[in-house]
Amino acid sequence: MKLWGQPSTKALRSRDGVVAGSWGDKEELIKEEVFPKPLKGVERKVQEEGWGMGKTITDKDIRVALFDQSVKKAPGPDKLRFKAIRLLWEWDAPRIIGIIKVAFRLGIHPQPWKEAKGVVIPKPNKPDYGVAKVYMVITLLSCLGKVVEKVSANAIAEEYE
Amino acid sequence: MKRVEEAWGRGNTEAVLLMDVKGAVPHVAKRNLIKRMEEMGFEANLVRWVENFMEERRVNMWMDGKEGDSMDVEMGVPQGSPVLPVLFVIYLLGLFSRVEEKEEECGSEGISFVDDVAWVVEGEDVGECTQ
Numbered sequence: 001m002k003l004w005g006q007p008s009t010k011a012l013r014s015r016d017g018v019v020a021g022s023w024g025d026k027e028e029l030i031k032e033e034v035f036p037k038p039l040k041g042v043e044r045k046v047q048e049e050g051w052g053m054g055k056t057i058t059d060k061d062i063r064v065a066l067f068d069q070s071v072k073k074a075p076g077p078d079k080l081r082f083k084a085i086r087l088l089w090e091w092d093a094p095r096i097i098g099i100i101k102v103a104f105r106l107g108i109h110p111q112p113w114k115e116a117k118g119v120v121i122p123k124p125n126k127p128d129y130g131v132a133k134v135y136m137v138i139t140l141l142s143c144l145g146k147v148v149e150k151v152s153a154n155a156i157a158e159e160y161e
Numbered sequence: 162m163k164r165v166e167e168a169w170g171r172g173n174t175e176a177v178l179l180m181d182v183k184g185a186v187p188h189v190a191k192r193n194l195i196k197r198m199e200e201m202g203f204e205a206n207l208v209r210w211v212e213n214f215m216e217e218r219r220v221n222m223w224m225d226g227k228e229g230d231s232m233d234v235e236m237g238v239p240q241g242s243p244v245l246p247v248l249f250v251i252y253l254l255g256l257f258s259r260v261e262e263k264e265e266e267c268g269s270e271g272i273s274f275v276d277d278v279a280w281v282v283e284g285e286d287v288g289e290c291t292q
Contacts, residue, residue, distance in 0.1 A: 107209030120224040150243040
């Protein structure tokens with residue numbers, strides 16, 4: 001097991017055989033491998049009716065979504081772990097509930113929760129570490145954002161039934 | 162397994178086709194997912210939230226202890242999000258419904274867990290199953 005912080009990722013070869021030696025070039029190759037680009041198409045027209053008529057998210061829905069998630073999960077870019085958010089819940093649950101309810105009423109997932117940390121990790125036991133596809137990226141998201149995502153997941157599953 | 166044993170009991174062969182939907186999660190296209198949710202009649206607010214959730218995503222890559230600049234992620238559901246499994250199932254439903262029409266005809270069965278899918282079919286021999 002290598003220690004974090006050591007320069008350990010080898011120079012990578014692109015599909016055309018170009019060698020990426022610098023940190024930025026390697027990052028670019030791995031990014032291309034892991035995060036594809038969509039095909040160009042016509043943008044969808046946003047549906048306007050039904051604004052503000054959404055399913056009501058209850059305090060209990062939010063509480064369940066928070067306490068269902070393991071405190072062992074790694075924190076995202078905001079460095080807040082689930083343990084911290086649970087503590088925040090003890091101190092000021094109405095504030096958390098308020099933010100989450102507004103997000104659903106407006107149909108918005110606030111930008112800070114859409115910024116992820118992508119940790120590059122080599123897949124084990126590969127014969128050649130000189131190509132981008134043997135690396136995976138672990139996406140770390142904000143834990144508070146994950147509470148919202150869990151509420152949404154539960155609401156979608158409930159509506160589907 | 163029970164299905165397989167029953168087929169053997171009838172002197173038949175059971176064929177299983179295992180699929181792993183390759184690179185599926187990072188390839189989820191927002192437009193198609195949203196269209197499917199609308200077709201399925203999900204509430205407008207929930208659909209709008211999902212649409213917003215998938216837009217303007219950014220990632221900061223970390224490699225060898227060093228952090229890169231924030232970069233756009235243009236498609237896919239973020240892996241590690243609690244909403245990924247439900248969105249992914251909805252996304253794949255279009256594919257499944259087409260296969261299910263066929264299932265009626267040949268009595269096959271599909272089993273899936275996120276992006277691993279298995280199709281099971283019974284026939285007299287391997288040749289019949291693959292048809």
